[in-house]
Amino acid sequence: MAHVVVDPVTRIEGHLRVEAEVDGGAVKEAWSSSTMFRGIELILRGRDPRDAWVFAQRICGVCTTVHAIASIRAVEKAIGAVPPPNARLLRNLIMAAQSVQDHVVHFYHLHALDWVDIVSALDADPAKTSSLAQSLSDWPLSSTTYFSGVRDRIKTFVQRGQLGPFANAYWGHPAYRLPPAANLLAVAHYLEALDWQRRFIKIHAILGGKNPHLQSFLVGGMATPVDPDSQNSLNIDTIAALDKLVADGLAFVSRVYLPDVLAIASYYKDWASIGAGIGNYMAYGDYPEDDSENPQLFLPTGVIHGRDLTKIGMVDQARITEQVAHSWYDYSVGNDKGLNPFKGETTPHYTGPKPPYERLEVAQKYSWLKSPRYDGAAMEVGPLARMLVAYASGRPARVKELVDKALSTLGVGPEALFSTLGRIAARAIEAQVLVESMDKWVRGLADNMARRDYRIQDNSKWEPSSWPSDCFGAGFHEAPRGALGHWVHISNGSIVNYQCVVPSTWNAGPRDAEGQPGPYEVALVGTPVAKPEQPLEILRTVHSFDPCMACGVHVVDASKRELARVRVM
Amino acid sequence: MIADSLTQELEHRGISRRDFLGFCASMAAVLGLPDTAIHAIAAAVESEQKPILIWLEFQDCAGNTESFLRASHPTVADLILDLISLNYHETLMAAAGSQAEQVLAQTVHDNAGKYIVLVEGSIPTGADGAYCTIGGKSALQIARDVCGGAAATIAVGTCAAFGGIPAARPNPTGALSVADAVPGVKNLINMSACPANAENITALIVYYLTLKRWPPLDQYRRPLFAYGKSIHDNCERRAHFDAGQYVEAWGDEAHRHGHCLYKMGCKGPATSQNCPVVKWNEGTNWPIGCGHPCIGCAEPNFWDTMTPFYGRLPNVVGFDVGKWIDPVGLGLTGLVAAAAALHGVGEVVRHRFGKTSSTEGEAESE
Numbered sequence: 001m002a003h004v005v006v007d008p009v010t011r012i013e014g015h016l017r018v019e020a021e022v023d024g025g026a027v028k029e030a031w032s033s034s035t036m037f038r039g040i041e042l043i044l045r046g047r048d049p050r051d052a053w054v055f056a057q058r059i060c061g062v063c064t065t066v067h068a069i070a071s072i073r074a075v076e077k078a079i080g081a082v083p084p085p086n087a088r089l090l091r092n093l094i095m096a097a098q099s100v101q102d103h104v105v106h107f108y109h110l111h112a113l114d115w116v117d118i119v120s121a122l123d124a125d126p127a128k129t130s131s132l133a134q135s136l137s138d139w140p141l142s143s144t145t146y147f148s149g150v151r152d153r154i155k156t157f158v159q160r161g162q163l164g165p166f167a168n169a170y171w172g173h174p175a176y177r178l179p180p181a182a183n184l185l186a187v188a189h190y191l192e193a194l195d196w197q198r199r200f201i202k203i204h205a206i207l208g209g210k211n212p213h214l215q216s217f218l219v220g221g222m223a224t225p226v227d228p229d230s231q232n233s234l235n236i237d238t239i240a241a242l243d244k245l246v247a248d249g250l251a252f253v254s255r256v257y258l259p260d261v262l263a264i265a266s267y268y269k270d271w272a273s274i275g276a277g278i279g280n281y282m283a284y285g286d287y288p289e290d291d292s293e294n295p296q297l298f299l300p301t302g303v304i305h306g307r308d309l310t311k312i313g314m315v316d317q318a319r320i321t322e323q324v325a326h327s328w329y330d331y332s333v334g335n336d337k338g339l340n341p342f343k344g345e346t347t348p349h350y351t352g353p354k355p356p357y358e359r360l361e362v363a364q365k366y367s368w369l370k371s372p373r374y375d376g377a378a379m380e381v382g383p384l385a386r387m388l389v390a391y392a393s394g395r396p397a398r399v400k401e402l403v404d405k406a407l408s409t410l411g412v413g414p415e416a417l418f419s420t421l422g423r424i425a426a427r428a429i430e431a432q433v434l435v436e437s438m439d440k441w442v443r444g445l446a447d448n449m450a451r452r453d454y455r456i457q458d459n460s461k462w463e464p465s466s467w468p469s470d471c472f473g474a475g476f477h478e479a480p481r482g483a484l485g486h487w488v489h490i491s492n493g494s495i496v497n498y499q500c501v502v503p504s505t506w507n508a509g510p511r512d513a514e515g516q517p518g519p520y521e522v523a524l525v526g527t528p529v530a531k532p533e534q535p536l537e538i539l540r541t542v543h544s545f546d547p548c549m550a551c552g553v554h555v556v557d558a559s560k561r562e563l564a565r566v567r568v569m
Numbered sequence: 570m571i572a573d574s575l576t577q578e579l580e581h582r583g584i585s586r587r588d589f590l591g592f593c594a595s596m597a598a599v600l601g602l603p604d605t606a607i608h609a610i611a612a613a614v615e616s617e618q619k620p621i622l623i624w625l626e627f628q629d630c631a632g633n634t635e636s637f638l639r640a641s642h643p644t645v646a647d648l649i650l651d652l653i654s655l656n657y658h659e660t661l662m663a664a665a666g667s668q669a670e671q672v673l674a675q676t677v678h679d680n681a682g683k684y685i686v687l688v689e690g691s692i693p694t695g696a697d698g699a700y701c702t703i704g705g706k707s708a709l710q711i712a713r714d715v716c717g718g719a720a721a722t723i724a725v726g727t728c729a730a731f732g733g734i735p736a737a738r739p740n741p742t743g744a745l746s747v748a749d750a751v752p753g754v755k756n757l758i759n760m761s762a763c764p765a766n767a768e769n770i771t772a773l774i775v776y777y778l779t780l781k782r783w784p785p786l787d788q789y790r791r792p793l794f795a796y797g798k799s800i801h802d803n804c805e806r807r808a809h810f811d812a813g814q815y816v817e818a819w820g821d822e823a824h825r826h827g828h829c830l831y832k833m834g835c836k837g838p839a840t841s842q843n844c845p846v847v848k849w850n851e852g853t854n855w856p857i858g859c860g861h862p863c864i865g866c867a868e869p870n871f872w873d874t875m876t877p878f879y880g881r882l883p884n885v886v887g888f889d890v891g892k893w894i895d896p897v898g899l900g901l902t903g904l905v906a907a908a909a910a911l912h913g914v915g916e917v918v919r920h921r922f923g924k925t926s927s928t929e930g931e932a933e934s935e
Contacts, residue, residue: 038742
């Protein structure tokens, strides 16, 4: 039995540590720990709720829009502000651009090197890479000359002797299985994706002033004026620019990203039965399609228990609790209890080993993450959860179409979705569905301009004097990494209590009071480990969740007040 | 050794020497350097041994890392493959766990006094360092070990530069800036903003490669080339401020026509950064350009001193002058006097909000 520690888990956002017992070439037991804590929710107390999104946004700079969106939705629910249609469309575009860009960056820059051996790419025959590329899609950068240039560039890089971020990795590890030609293709697309993500995210610069940390959100709407007759507003030039960027995005996702995922997956089909995880999935749903109080959501809401796709439950926030039995916090009601976020409390209390340390005391408390539970059960959230809910719900129809196509391309059944590979495929399919949907929101914006609807903001609720003296709200969002919720209590114009329950808390959280492990911890059990001193396979399963640890760790207010009135999106 | 490696690489990639010199020219423009500097930049980036960078992340959100990924000239691929050796960066590096930590230890050991460290995120001092550990070591210990042996330390983003959001009231974790957590660190440069602009990060690197020294700094150890003027001084909406034309409500006619956001809470007069000049994401836009006020993110303690973000900044010289001019009317003498009074408003404001006693610093040359 080997005790394997992976700390830092790199190629993620934030600070994650995994400890695992490995025996007989596979993980027997695993513990996931987050090792960083800031306390942004405590910092939010006493602030102007209209500022909250700017603070909350800084929870994460990778998924840089998601906490801003959840925050403004929570505050809007609390004070009763209703964003106008243009704001809904702009937010949908910003959110979709975030997810699409994030998914591409995750696959190529955070995850691909678990599957792609860069050193092997040096031995590739560019002609073979060219024919492989042309068999996968009609993406124009596919000539022998092109791949020859990429290979030579990498060769020169290696020959200069400074390997930089690629040094001391797992090159040559027996778990790498792509032929040299496919490795070269993936390396070429790693570099192309680096350029592509920088260009595509200009959508955020146009609609948000800058990326990362866009600066155009407002409680009640958006700060970006709309007026086709002004050079200082979103105008027809903007529509044309968005059209171009969305078309470029669609081209890259449909002709490079999705085909690459399926091509690489075809060499690793055994990973369709590894890393299955907890088997419970939850999605709040998102992308409102109309401006009613309960709008139709483009990506639907739902809960799946025990991999049963025939029964989709509705999500009720009242059933969400967080536990701290193995987290470095104390609950006044006892550390074996769970608390709904509206009644949540957080008293940080570090009881782990004093740094520097070698091992965590995993039988005790071992993480800055809490353990969120839905009806007492651990839930996996993220693209796989969303695509499963959409697949089972039959809408949007495009999801079922793309999932079935991917399954038939790989020659596997729907059970393959519950796996490490399933998470990777679901993310690529979601990117395709979202990038395809962006056009209709751009058209919506143009249609509003045509009918001279330039409203961007509910100014009637801007002044705190227009708010109830005491109010509560919860705002939900499907972030790239999964279901995100913010809960806020406002009194006399300032924040009394602020809480977030975040995707990576759901997925990466530690065991609960009953000893029930979190989704990472379950998914890792059974993951093969060929060389415990080079735990490449552990990275594969952990990275398939796309960890975002700065998001996952949060501190909430110790207020224990019962809530009189709750508005939920 | 490979002769003319960079030129060869560029040619392989279909980039002519002319294109390359074009890149160097654009860097020179960001840095405000004379044309003669172009060839010096070219020579600097063509040198054989690539400078070694270590990027540490502590109490961060990776926003500065993401910003770095948006760099356009040079792009991050050009940087990583050709111009620098980014030996350690948790978000980007292939190795993990002990393999990653070996790289860090080896780099620090083999290149003592020669490598450059970029720090992202604040450094917590509470709970014996347990609020941020990497590989079981506290952020504070890592910062001391790594920054201590560096040729220079660049604090990227406001958290590393000034403590940032973790250090905002009530600072639950005892978060500190690099300057406060590791006093006496050699050649410390603060690249504040939330996040730091990619073009400024790359400009700083190219500045060093080209001129073999670090740039002159302001009183907060920020390079003058990026932080030497206020947002207000260079704002494209400045004429509207001077003319007394202000946005009064979101989406009103003034807002749609790009009038001044001062009354909506803009902190541009109290904030030093080059956003209006370089803008963001390859010059695509910037916050004021899309209709939202500046939040002052490059300034120390802005989370406490610039909030509420939508509250009007007090005592800005020149406010409402335009309104006053119109109804009253002024003779030629009066207009000239008004213009003279307005000139340098940003300077006055900046000094009012900044520390007045400190002197502008300059990092040592290496």
